[in-house]
Amino acid sequence: MTILVKFRRWAYNLAVVAAAAMPSSPALATGMVDEAYVKSLAAPGKTVLVIEYYDGNRKVVARQGFASASGFRAASPTDIRVDDRVTLHLYGVEPCAGEMVNRQENFAGRCEEFARTELEILLKNPKVLFCRAFVTEQHAPSQDVTCFGYYNIPGALDTVANLEEQLVSLGALRLAKKPDGSLMRPDLAEAEKIGRGGFGMWADPRVQGQ
Secondary structure: OOHHHHHHHHHHHHHHHHHHOOOOOOOEOOEOOOHHHHHHOOEOOEEEEEEEEEOOOOOEEEEEEEEEOOOOEEEEOOEEEOOOOOEEEEOOEEOOOOEEEEOOOOEEEEHHHHHHHHHHHHHHOOOEEEEEEEHHHOOOOEEEEEEEEEEEEOOOEEEEEEHHHHHHHOOOOEEOEOOOOOEOOHHHHHHHHHHOOOOHHHHOHHHHOO
């Protein structure tokens, strides 16, 4: 299945999931995202990536911006390569372990491969990638973030979507846990509930038993 076809399939699933489940702007540690602001960052012919850094009071204390004519790529199932110095790590989510099969997706292989392909789809066509991190991440080569993508397909889709939420609800990733067994991203519990309905990795009984 080509990336373009898969993106169209993802865009359809996004509309279904959003209608059936939750708003496209979930409340995260730094609060609700301003969709109009994210859309205003778009630039013709380029993918714009903006990282906002927050302090403990949820105040923006720094911003960093990038623009690319060729877009940004996945460095792993949960990492986005910005440049040679910076990689963004989607916080609190992970692929399943080992191998998986999903006949509807016509996929059989390693969990990491499936998740990375799904992340690549989300990185294929956004006009804007808008990410948030705590200020302690600002100078780290690998930064824990939550990211949103602004997607616009004329006549079909115009939305700002949280990347982790979509990857979890579509069964590409699952929620990681802390050493005490609690979820690292409890804000995405409903998204995982949707994924567990049979999407992505959750179509494989072996994954359900992990």
